[in-house]
Amino acid sequence: MSEKIAFLFPGQGAQYVGMGQALYKGGYPIVRELYQEASDVLGYNIGKISFKGPEEELLQTRNTQPAVMVHSVAVAILLAERGIVPDFAAGHSLGEYSALVIAGAFSFADALKAVKVRAESMQAAGQSQPGGMAAVLGLDSKKVRKVCEEASRVGIVQPANYNAPEQTVISGEKKAVEKASEMCRQAGARKVVRLKVHGAFHSPLMESAVEPLRQTLRQIEIGQAEVPVVTNVTARPAVRPEEIRELLGLQIVYPIRWMESMRELDRMGTTIYVECGPGSILQGLLRRCVEGAWSTGAAEPEDLEKATEAITARSA
Numbered sequence: 001m002s003e004k005i006a007f008l009f010p011g012q013g014a015q016y017v018g019m020g021q022a023l024y025k026g027g028y029p030i031v032r033e034l035y036q037e038a039s040d041v042l043g044y045n046i047g048k049i050s051f052k053g054p055e056e057e058l059l060q061t062r063n064t065q066p067a068v069m070v071h072s073v074a075v076a077i078l079l080a081e082r083g084i085v086p087d088f089a090a091g092h093s094l095g096e097y098s099a100l101v102i103a104g105a106f107s108f109a110d111a112l113k114a115v116k117v118r119a120e121s122m123q124a125a126g127q128s129q130p131g132g133m134a135a136v137l138g139l140d141s142k143k144v145r146k147v148c149e150e151a152s153r154v155g156i157v158q159p160a161n162y163n164a165p166e167q168t169v170i171s172g173e174k175k176a177v178e179k180a181s182e183m184c185r186q187a188g189a190r191k192v193v194r195l196k197v198h199g200a201f202h203s204p205l206m207e208s209a210v211e212p213l214r215q216t217l218r219q220i221e222i223g224q225a226e227v228p229v230v231t232n233v234t235a236r237p238a239v240r241p242e243e244i245r246e247l248l249g250l251q252i253v254y255p256i257r258w259m260e261s262m263r264e265l266d267r268m269g270t271t272i273y274v275e276c277g278p279g280s281i282l283q284g285l286l287r288r289c290v291e292g293a294w295s296t297g298a299a300e301p302e303d304l305e306k307a308t309e310a311i312t313a314r315s316a
Contacts, residue, residue, distance in 0.1 A: 003315045006270040007079075007086040007102060008286070008295075009072045009095030012064050012197070014279035017053035019299065020071040023078070024051065026301045030081075031074045034108065038070045041112045046070060061126065061198050065094045065119035066112060072098040072277030073108060075298050079276065082308045088237070088268060090230040090261050092282060093161075093201070094118075096251065102276075104226035105244055114248070117216040121209035122252065126199020128208065133160060133171045133197050134181045138190025141259075144168040147187060151180035160202035161256040164288035169195070171203040206252045214249045228268075235260035237268070262289035272311055274298070 023031045024047060035047040049058055050067040057063060072095065079085075080102075091099035094115065101111045136144050141162050148157050148170055155176030161169035170180055177200075181192040200206065222245055228237030233247045235257040262285070265273070275282045275297035283295045294314065296307045 003271045004087045004269045005084065005272045005274060005311070006088040006090065006265045007076055007099065008273055008275045008282045009076075009089070009091035009098035009102075010068060010275065010277045010279055010282055011091065011093035011095040012061065012068065012201075013195070014277065014281055015058055015064050015068050016278055017051075017055050017058055019050055019067070019278045020047070020074065021051035022300050023071075023074055028074075028078060030077055034070055034074050034077075037109060038066060038112055041109050042066055042116055059196065059198070061123040062116075062119045065115050065122075068094060068278060069098050069112065069115055071299070073101050075304070076102045076276040078304055079274065079298060079307065082304065084274065084308060084311055086227055086274070088228050088230065088265055088270060090265060091232075092258055093232060093251070093256055095277070096229070096232055096248070098277065099229045100225065100244065102227075103229050105223055105229070105239075105241065107221070110220040113220060114213065114216050118209070118213050118252070121212045122199055122201065122206060125206050125209040126197075129200070129205040130174065131156075131172055131200025131203065131205045132174045132177045133169055133195040133200060134177055135163075135167065135169045135193045135195060136181070136184045136189050137193070138166050139168070139184055139188060140166060141168045143187055144170065144184060147180050147183045148172075151176050151183055154179050156200075156204055158203055159255050160200075161258060162260065163256075163258050164285045165259060167285070167288065171200045172205065173200065202251075202253065202255055204253055209252050210249055213252065217245050217248055230261045230264050232256045232258070232261065235264050237264070258285060259289045262286050262293075266290045266293065272296075272314065274307060274311070
């Protein structure tokens with residue numbers, strides 16, 4: 001059986017101060033070129049914020065999203081230079097843009113232009129309509145959805161990320177998120193954790209961010225994806241430009257169907273999953289979604305060699 005590889009790309013929340021610095025200093029010309037191009041597109045030095053922080057600056061949505069994307073794309077390109085290329089791709093929220101770059105649907109610069117508008121618009125939406133998010137652990141997603149429906153009587157709240165069988169992130173107005181969090185605890189949730197985010201992502205409170213992003217997406221070229229990208233909105237593969245453009249516009253206010261996406265990649269025959277970029281959150285979620293899934297990841301120079309050796313050995 002020939003191995004099929006899926007690249008997974010993290011989203012907001014995976015960032016850390018120092019990410020990408022070792023790659024930048026590690027003698028990889030392409031990485032320096034990417035950070036320079038990113039800074040030119042953004043109009044400020046994203047490498048400096050990624051490498052040096054301070055953390056509160058990196059945590060600003062307008063900085064977090066491009067910082068994670070640049071690091072993720074750099075890792076994926078370096079893996080490709082080592083002969084590790086994906087048959088499929090998927091990205092968690094923001095990570096979908098990284099996936100589409102590697103799939104050939106976007107140029108790096110155009111994707112970054114869209115991410116810049118997306119991040120700034122989402123940050124502005126979070127300031128004009130303050131909200132919050134919380135991760136609910138140890139409770140079935142159907143129960144979480146039912147709780148959100150009941151808690152909606154005190155304000156907007158809904159599931160935002162269906163991450164794993166018993167990990168669902170909820171999003172909405174703060175009072176409603178607090179109410180739903182308490183109800184989830186009463187319903188038997190093992191843990192409910194408030195997330196350090198500046199807004200109620202993937203909820204109706206992000207509605208004002210949709211049109212600015214749509215306008216930008218209409219202005220940039222989106223091509224046919226060379227490898228299928230399993231999208232957050234549908235949990236199905238997409239390759240056509242018009243479909244990609246439409247789904248990216250919807251993604252800001254729609255839930256992230258990550259668990260279904262991982263099971264779709266499994267159904268499509270994926271045998272190797274590679275997390276490209278900061279952290280290892282997605283590998284942890286994958287193990288809960290697809291029993292026995294084989295995965296590795298890369299964020300730092302030493303990870304590139306380990307991942308390449310492990311994948312090569314498995315494919316031999």
